[in-house]
Amino acid sequence: MATGPPIEELHFDNAPSVNTIPGPDSKRLLERQQEIDSSAVAYPERIPIALDEARGATVRDVDGNTFLDFFAGIGVLNVGHSNPYVVEGVKEQLETYTHTIDFPTEARLDLIDRLREIAPGNLQNASKVVFGGPTGSDAIEGSIKLAKHNTGRHGLLAFEGSYHGTTAGALTLTAGKQYKEGYGPLLPDAVHMPYPSASENGDVDCDQALEATKRKFENPYGGHETPAGIWVEPIQGEGGVVVPPAEFLQGLRDIADDNDALLIVDEIQTGIGRTGEWFASDHFDVTPDAITMAKALGGTGLPIGATLYHEKFDTWGSGGHVGTFRGNVPAMVGGLRAIEYIESHGLLAHATELGAYLRNRFEEIAATTSEIVDVRGKGLFIGVEFVDEAGNPDKGLVTAVQEQCYENGVLVWNAGRYKSVLRLIPPLVLTEKQAEIGADIICEAIEDVTGT
Numbered sequence: 362m363a364t365g366p367p368i369e370e371l372h373f374d375n376a377p378s379v380n381t382i383p384g385p386d387s388k389r390l391l392e393r394q395q396e397i398d399s400s401a402v403a404y405p406e407r408i409p410i411a412l413d414e415a416r417g418a419t420v421r422d423v424d425g426n427t428f429l430d431f432f433a434g435i436g437v438l439n440v441g442h443s444n445p446y447v448v449e450g451v452k453e454q455l456e457t458y459t460h461t462i463d464f465p466t467e468a469r470l471d472l473i474d475r476l477r478e479i480a481p482g483n484l485q486n487a488s489k490v491v492f493g494g495p496t497g498s499d500a501i502e503g504s505i506k507l508a509k510h511n512t513g514r515h516g517l518l519a520f521e522g523s524y525h526g527t528t529a530g531a532l533t534l535t536a537g538k539q540y541k542e543g544y545g546p547l548l549p550d551a552v553h554m555p556y557p558s559a560s561e562n563g564d565v566d567c568d569q570a571l572e573a574t575k576r577k578f579e580n581p582y583g584g585h586e587t588p589a590g591i592w593v594e595p596i597q598g599e600g601g602v603v604v605p606p607a608e609f610l611q612g613l614r615d616i617a618d619d620n621d622a623l624l625i626v627d628e629i630q631t632g633i634g635r636t637g638e639w640f641a642s643d644h645f646d647v648t649p650d651a652i653t654m655a656k657a658l659g660g661t662g663l664p665i666g667a668t669l670y671h672e673k674f675d676t677w678g679s680g681g682h683v684g685t686f687r688g689n690v691p692a693m694v695g696g697l698r699a700i701e702y703i704e705s706h707g708l709l710a711h712a713t714e715l716g717a718y719l720r721n722r723f724e725e726i727a728a729t730t731s732e733i734v735d736v737r738g739k740g741l742f743i744g745v746e747f748v749d750e751a752g753n754p755d756k757g758l759v760t761a762v763q764e765q766c767y768e769n770g771v772l773v774w775n776a777g778r779y780k781s782v783l784r785l786i787p788p789l790v791l792t793e794k795q796a797e798i799g800a801d802i803i804c805e806a807i808e809d810v811t812g813t
């Protein structure tokens with residue numbers, strides 16, 4: 362029996378409805394925010410709305426405008442905003458108890474069990490889960506400690522174009538200079554290798570990337586301590602929804618095996634069904650040594666981070682990795698119920714089908730303009746890459762598309778080394794009708810800004 366209502370019943374509507382934006386109440390809150398909130402606030406600069414209520418794949422602002430949400434709180438709300446099945450469980454849990462550090466609870470152990478069941482490859486039912494702090498960055502920190510502890514080495518290897526978070530260790534692995542410049546020195550002996558793309562216009566060959574990675578391990582004059590692990594996004598998110606060639610992850614698996622290093626796959630943005638599989642690693646038939654999770658893991662946006670790793674690496678003693686907020690039970694119930702909802706409503710297959718439909722719509726436009734060089738992704742993790750007439754990355758086009766989409770009621774976001782990729786990560790509960798209406802609005806914006 363299906364758990365919770367069908368996806369068609371989760372939303373305000375299938376179509377957006379937008380009058381004046383930003384409306385007077387949004388403006389008032391945006392102004393108030395500007396006065397007292399941090400200058401680091403970023404999202405409202407590009408999408409100036411103040412939220413009132415959100416359901417499924419739709420959000421309503423304080424002036425009553427309704428938007429189709431194609432970025433899902435930046436990849437968090439896979440089962441939609443305020444999914445009633447998830448919220449019901451979370452509410453019940455909130456009224457019972459919330460914070461348990463790491464004392465056992467049914468919810469904690471049930472979530473661990475489910476994660477072990479849906480884990481990629483040979484991690485299935487042969488893994489352990491460690492909770493630490495509540496963010497993705499915290500999960501990455503846990504994985505760094507796991508790799509160091511199990512190898513006795515401190516070197517780190519990640520990839521150009523990567524994003525792994527903002528705490529010191531995670532920031533070391535993150536490649537984007539904008540996030541790290543001025544904050545060094547970070548962790549020592551960290552290197553970033555080229556990340557190849559499966560797309561024709563990718564600038565790095567898979568063999569070259571693997572060879573460069575191998576040299577960092579095996580060249581005695583490689584310049585850095587041999588890495589304890591390889592941290593990789595199975596599909597790069599912030600870096601521009603870059604899907605690597607099919608053989609890349611297996612190549613990394615072999616290098617890690619040959620050098621007694623851990624392969625840590627960062628599934629923080631790609632996990633919990635986003636790409637049409639539970640984890641993007643499943644697309645590549647590779648078993649990582651560890652995967653990091655957060656974002657959609659809390660079900661309805663409750664913060665929870667976790668690192669799942671093969672049980673052979675469970676070498677920590679008591680208190681080996683800790684954190685006050687490692688037992689947020691409502692978030693654990695949220696994650697458990699989100700997994701149940703995805704399963705019982707067939708949302709992995711749904712994400713695969715809708716993703717193919719959406720990519721097809723953008724490919725049709727790409728065929729008519731030289732300003733789109735690539736449409737890519739898996740499931741509901743989609744990137745559309747723009748260039749200018751000279752073939753250079755064009756952030757301006759993406760900004761203009763985003764602005765027109767906002768005016769017409771669809772919220773979208775960007776990505777990419779040059780922010781020239783339109784990134785679409787709607788909730789997996791998006792209906793077919795919403796996908797069609799959203800695609801119409803996005804395609805119209807693309808046509809308008811590229812003049813096709």
Ligand SMILES: Cc1ncc(COP(=O)(O)O)c(C=O)c1O
Binds near residue numbers: 497526594599655656
């Ligand atoms: C792949 C990936 N890893 C790590 C992180 C960091 O997660 P958080 O922002 O929760 O610290 C993100 C956030 O966008 C991410 O996309």
